[in-house]
Amino acid sequence: MDKTAPINSTEYMNHISIDCVIFGFSNNELKVLLLHLKYSKEYSLPGGFLKYDETLEQAAQRIVKERTGLDNLFLKQFKVFSDPERSKSNKALLDADMAGTDHDKSFFDKRFISVGFYALVDFRKVKPTPDLFSDHCDWVSLNTDVSMLLDHKQIIEKAISTLRLQLSQQPIGLKLLPRKFTMPELQKLYETILGRDLDRRNFQRKMLNYNILDKLKERKTGGAHKSPYLYSFNMERYQKALEDGLSGIW
Amino acid sequence: MDKTAPINSTEYMNHISIDCVIFGFSNNELKVLLLHLKYSKEYSLPGGFLKYDETLEQAAQRIVKERTGLDNLFLKQFKVFSDPERSKSNKALLDADMAGTDHDKSFFDKRFISVGFYALVDFRKVKPTPDLFSDHCDWVSLNTDVSMLLDHKQIIEKAISTLRLQLSQQPIGLKLLPRKFTMPELQKLYETILGRDLDRRNFQRKMLNYNILDKLKERKTGGAHKSPYLYSFNMERYQKALEDGLSGIW
DNA sequence: TAATAATGTGTCGCAATGACACTAGGAATA
DNA sequence: TATTCCTAGTGTCATTGCGACACATTATTA
Structure with missing residues (x-):
């Protein structure tokens, strides 16, 4: 209005x-x-x-x-x-x-x-x-x-x-996360939406298999612990996944 | 109208x-x-x-x-x-x-x-x-x-x-098929909706794993070949699957 | 009675998945 | 400066799911 x-x-x-x-x-x-x-x-x-x-x-x-x-x-x-x-x-x-x-x-x-x-x-x-x-x-x-x-x-x-x-059918996160984000951040997003915890290692494996992420050289600094790598979505593959759908279900 | x-x-x-x-x-x-x-x-x-x-x-x-x-x-x-x-x-x-x-x-x-x-x-x-x-x-x-x-x-x-x-998310067929139907009939329905052929044996295995079918004692007679078994949906489990969703994707 | 065609049932190997253990690195504390 | 603590990175193993496939069974019909 x-x-x-x-x-x-x-x-x-x-x-x-x-x-x-x-x-x-x-x-x-x-x-x-x-x-x-x-x-x-x-x-x-x-x-x-x-x-x-x-x-x-x-x-x-x-x-x-x-x-x-x-x-x-x-x-x-x-x-x-x-x-x-x-x-x-x-x-x-x-x-x-x-x-x-x-x-x-x-x-x-x-x-x-x-x-x-x-x-x-x-x-x-x-x-x-x-x-x-x-x-x-x-x-x-x-x-x-x-x-x-x-x-x-x-x-x-x-x-x-x-x-x-x-x-479970399409990638999510492009509009919800900053352009560069860490794997733990992406996982938190998924966990929040699904309302349950996911295994750190299995999540990463599956997400990387979707092949829609680009791993950047940089790491996120300033955190209190080991600095995680930054990722960004590969726009081309992300779009393709949006249209074709993903495979698995969480 | x-x-x-x-x-x-x-x-x-x-x-x-x-x-x-x-x-x-x-x-x-x-x-x-x-x-x-x-x-x-x-x-x-x-x-x-x-x-x-x-x-x-x-x-x-x-x-x-x-x-x-x-x-x-x-x-x-x-x-x-x-x-x-x-x-x-x-x-x-x-x-x-x-x-x-x-x-x-x-x-x-x-x-x-x-x-x-x-x-x-x-x-x-x-x-x-x-x-x-x-x-x-x-x-x-x-x-x-x-x-x-x-x-x-x-x-x-x-x-x-x-x-x-x-x-891929919920069972289908209850309203589309007669009360008793054969596995090949159910498969044809799925193939028709999906627009592609499915393997007979894999289809049966997967469908039975969903655990929404009751295998009847009767067989469908009158067909031109070996008579297939009749199945019907187990209403209780079918309803549950409608609400909870199925697991796999075709 | 043999040929044909469709159904019933089982196997094998690969890929995906869930459960889990160890190593690496950064910050805070002693 | 070394120790501790927490988090992140990476790998393994067993189980399951799934695709591809073979063989036996049964009903019809030629």
């Missing part, structure tokens, strides 16, 4: 909304970027609506860009949420009331089906930006239990389980 | 449609149930719209039931198609004009985003039933190239590729 433009059915299609689960990785934790609603004091997923000349994918890009500043995302449709009850007791409505009078109340006062997208972003590059209805943004760890708008908690759950499945 | 009720925005939500790719298996071929449009003479996917009190899943169930007579389906959301251009040059509009005057032309004359579902059904149980806009239904083999409405060809493509992916 644009910070200034009013929201109404002149610009946006009725009944269709988009919710984005934006994953970031920091401090060895998988986190989700959430908005804190001014009025209801609940957390909400960054979301928005579909313009008349956009595809859903373009709209999701736009929405994530407005909240993070980032372009060129890893972005994936994962499910449509269509329970007729889901937009009842829509506290966002209250927030819409609070945020100004230019918005079309009748626009919000309708049933919405919401298309869920998840995005993987580089935590450090994100400039979290609240929207009209929120006073601030937080990166919230998945383990933290916070009060959330509507069915947003379930949406996050579904996003994670989808991400886990996808993890 | 009901055969009698007019279609308008009193009953159905604007902008949202549903397209169902209904897969059936016969003659060792994977087929899709298509409607033949009266006016445009093109084929179309069975589709419909979302009522105000339905979930998308319920609507898809209803739509498939109207076209096949079947209940209790294997039904899965696989993608939303949202290209703004997709519903332009909507020849269904012409068909709507032809089919009667009760329909609300302005309802059709809007942009639609369409939620794709695929269904797996037992070919022999289906009673194909055309809708208002079609003169008949056909089971069309995937290899057959027919002229299709809008982006329906792409929708089918996406349904198949999704089905292929899912094949």
Whole structure:
């Protein structure tokens, strides 16, 4: 949602909304970027609506860009949420009331089906930006239990389980990690997404077998112990693996 | 779509449609149930719209039931198609004009985003039933190239590729095969979906290892050669495998 | 009754995987 | 400066999974 433009059915299609689960990785934790609603004091997923000349994918890009500043995302449709009850007791409505009078109340006062997208972003590059209805943004760890708008908690759950499945079929990490990273860092990412520990040596063997990593000459210094090698993704092979899929399952 | 009720925005939500790719298996071929449009003479996917009190899943169930007579389906959301251009040059509009005057032309004359579902059904149980806009239904083999409405060809493509992916993660066949079936029949189904041949012996080993089959005492007689054993799915283990997922990848 | 064709069953070798042990190096401490 | 501690790098071994393949069995039909 644009910070200034009013929201109404002149610009946006009725009944269709988009919710984005934006994953970031920091401090060895998988986190989700959430908005804190001014009025209801609940957390909400960054979301928005579909313009008349956009595809859903373009709209999701736009929405994530407005909240993070980032372009060129890893972005994936994962499910449509269509329970007729889901937009009842829509506290966002209250927030819409609070945020100004230019918005079309009748626009919000309708049933919405919401298309869920998840995005993987580089935590450090994100400039979290609240929207009209929120006073601030937080990166919230998945383990933290916070009060959330509507069915947003379930949406996050579904996003994670989808991400886990996808993890066995395609490489992940390009958008979540810095350009140069160590094997232990990559492993932590996998462990975090999968929610369980992996064997250090077996992980390395398998990952290297995928043949999507370039081992760099440099090592990561400044750590408290033996300095690990740095790796980067081999873009060509990474892309190919994205298309063709990986082989194994963790 | 009901055969009698007019279609308008009193009953159905604007902008949202549903397209169902209904897969059936016969003659060792994977087929899709298509409607033949009266006016445009093109084929179309069975589709419909979302009522105000339905979930998308319920609507898809209803739509498939109207076209096949079947209940209790294997039904899965696989993608939303949202290209703004997709519903332009909507020849269904012409068909709507032809089919009667009760329909609300302005309802059709809007942009639609369409939620794709695929269904797996037992070919022999289906009673194909055309809708208002079609003169008949056909089971069309995937290899057959027919002229299709809008982006329906792409929708089918996406349904198949999704089905292929899912094949490695969950058991399939319960809804596509008769209750008792032979190993060669099951194999043919897999080969058809995957589009390639599999080794008879390796297939059997792997399938039995999944531990979702009950080997029956009976054999299938009447065939031209050695009579194969009959199997049926062990419902308990099949359900469990649906939830937990299978291990390997083909 | 023999030929044909499809099914049932088993084996062999390679590659992937999980479990595990030892060595190397950097920082902190004594 | 040497010792300790922690982490990273590398290798081995046994088991399993899987692809490729051979042979025996059984029903039909010529």
